[in-house]
Every structure is written in structure tokens, then in C-alpha cells.
Amino acid sequence: MFELLIKMAAIILSVSILISTYRVFKGPTMPDRVIALDIIGINIIALVGVVSVWLSTQAFLEVILLIGILAFIGTISFSKFIERGVVIERKRD
Amino acid sequence: MKINDVIVQTITKIVSFIILTFAVYIFFAGHHNPGGGFIGGLMTAGALVLLYLAFDLETMRKIIPVDYKIITALGLLMALGTGIGAILLGYPFLSHTFDYKDLFILGETELATALLFDIGVYLTVIGVTMTILLTIGEDDY
Numbered sequence: 001m002f003e004l005l006i007k008m009a010a011i012i013l014s015v016s017i018l019i020s021t022y023r024v025f026k027g028p029t030m031p032d033r034v035i036a037l038d039i040i041g042i043n044i045i046a047l048v049g050v051v052s053v054w055l056s057t058q059a060f061l062e063v064i065l066l067i068g069i070l071a072f073i074g075t076i077s078f079s080k081f082i083e084r085g086v087v088i089e090r091k092r093d
Numbered sequence: 094m095k096i097n098d099v100i101v102q103t104i105t106k107i108v109s110f111i112i113l114t115f116a117v118y119i120f121f122a123g124h125h126n127p128g129g130g131f132i133g134g135l136m137t138a139g140a141l142v143l144l145y146l147a148f149d150l151e152t153m154r155k156i157i158p159v160d161y162k163i164i165t166a167l168g169l170l171m172a173l174g175t176g177i178g179a180i181l182l183g184y185p186f187l188s189h190t191f192d193y194k195d196l197f198i199l200g201e202t203e204l205a206t207a208l209l210f211d212i213g214v215y216l217t218v219i220g221v222t223m224t225i226l227l228t229i230g231e232d233d234y
Contacts, residue, residue: 059127062119069112069136073143076101080146088230089149 006054013047034078041071098147105147112140120215124203130211134218141223150230161223168216175210 020043023036045067052060077087116136123129145153179188191205 062122062127065115066132066136069115069139072108073139073146076143076146088145088226090231091149091151 003054006050009050010047010054013043013050017043017047030082031079034075034082037078038071038075041067041074045071102147105143109140109143112136112143116140120211123211124205124207130214131218134215135222137215138219138222138226141219142226145226145230150227161220161227163220164216165220165224168213168218168220170213171216172210172213175206175213178206 017040020036020039024033024040027033027036045064048060048063048067052058081087113136116133116139119128119136120130120133121128123133141157144156148156175189176187180186187210189205189207189210191203191207193201194204196202
């Protein structure tokens with residue numbers, strides 16, 4: 001029963017990632033794609049959690065925090081590039 | 094247009110310290126658990142990149158007046174020094190050892206010379222990553 005639930009959760013998260021991938025490819029504007037990539041990152045965090053429960057290991061728990069940090073930094077740099085056209089500014093006016 | 098970055102700057106001031114703490118944890122966990130110098134250095138560079146994103150190059154040069162190329166050289170010297178030290182004590186190059194010592198607060202702790210090598214890897218990864226990113230960022234646009 002528990003195994004079935006874990007598999008169901010993994011499948012549902014995979015479907016969610018696939019639907020977000022459709023938005024990445026098809027998104028009319030650039031912010032749509034950035035938000036879709038952020039959603040994919042968060043779904044991957046959940047998938048890693050589900051997989052580490054499935055394999056009953058604690059070795060992947062750092063990966064969860066790592067993907068969260070990387071998705072945060074990536075989304076901030078993308079949004080800064082969209083808004084200003086430059087990622088790291090030389091001098092703030 | 095007046096630029097206002099108060100949300101991203103306030104969040105950065107909090108989150109960068111969380112990332113730095115996580116980097117130090119994952120660096121010291123590397124001996125018995127997943128982690129180590131490489132990913133710890135990359136996470137530290139990630140925290141620095143977040144600071145560079147929220148603020149600008151001039152401010153960060155005032156806050157952290159460090160040339161990252163010197164950090165790379167320092168890390169490589171430290172990694173080489175562990176090898177040279179083994180030669181000076183009469184063992185083959187890069188021989189490592191460990192011992193259990195009673196530290197002040199931590200109690201009995203395993204101290205390995207592989208940690209010194211890993212500090213070298215850590216500093217080298219920080220230096221190379223930040224040098225690449227800042228060399229690209231300082232370019233004229």
C-alpha cells in the first residue's frame with residue numbers, strides 16, 4: 001500500500017513536470033518560461049524527497065536544499081536579466 | 094526610472110548567510126557523508142553570486158576587497174603543502190593521516206590531514222568560480 005502511494009506520488013509529480021515543460025516550450029513571453037523553470041525546480045525537489053523515501057535513504061537530503069538554493073539564484077538572475085538587461089551591474093545609480 | 098530593489102536586497106541579506114552556513118556544513122560533512130570541498134566551494138560561490146546580484150560590483154568590491162585569483166593560488170599552495178609536508182616527514186607524496194584529539198567544546202574529534210587538502214580544494218573552487226563570473230561581469234556591455 002505504501003509502495004503504491006509512493007509510486008503514485010512520483011507519477012503525479014512527473015506529470016506535473018511534463019506540463020510545466022509544455023509551458024517552457026510554448027510560453028508566449030519570457031517571464032512565463034522563467035516561472036515554469038522555477039516550478040520545475042520545486043517539483044524536482046519534491047521528486048527527490050519522494051525518491052529518497054522510496055529508496056529509504058538519507059543520502060539525498062542535501063540535494064533538496066541544494067536544488068532549492070540553485071533554483072532561487074537562477075530565478076533571481078533570470079528576472080534581473082529580463083528587467084535590466086544585465087545580470088551583475090557595475091555601478092548602481 | 095527610479096530603481097528600487099528593497100525586497101531582493103533584504104532577502105539576500107538573510108538568505109546568503111543561510112547558504113554560507115549550509116556550505117560550511119556540507120564542507121565539514123564531506124568526510125563521512127555526501128559533500129566535500131568541491132560542492133562546499135560551489136555553494137559559497139553561490140552565496141557570493143547572490144550578493145553580487147543584489148548589490149553591484151563597486152559595492153561588493155568595497156565590502157569584500159579580495160582578489161579571487163590570490164584565493165585560487167592560496168588554495169593550490171595549501172593542497173600542495175599537505176603533499177610536501179608528507180615528504181618532509183619521510184613518507185610518500187600526499188600521504189595522509191588522522192588522529193583522535195580532545196577538542197575544547199566538541200569533545201573527542203577525528204582530525205584528518207585530508208581536511209587541509211580539502212580546504213585547498215574549497216579555496217580553489219571559490220577562486221576559480223568567482224574569477225570566471227567577475228571577469229565576464231566586468232566586461233563592457
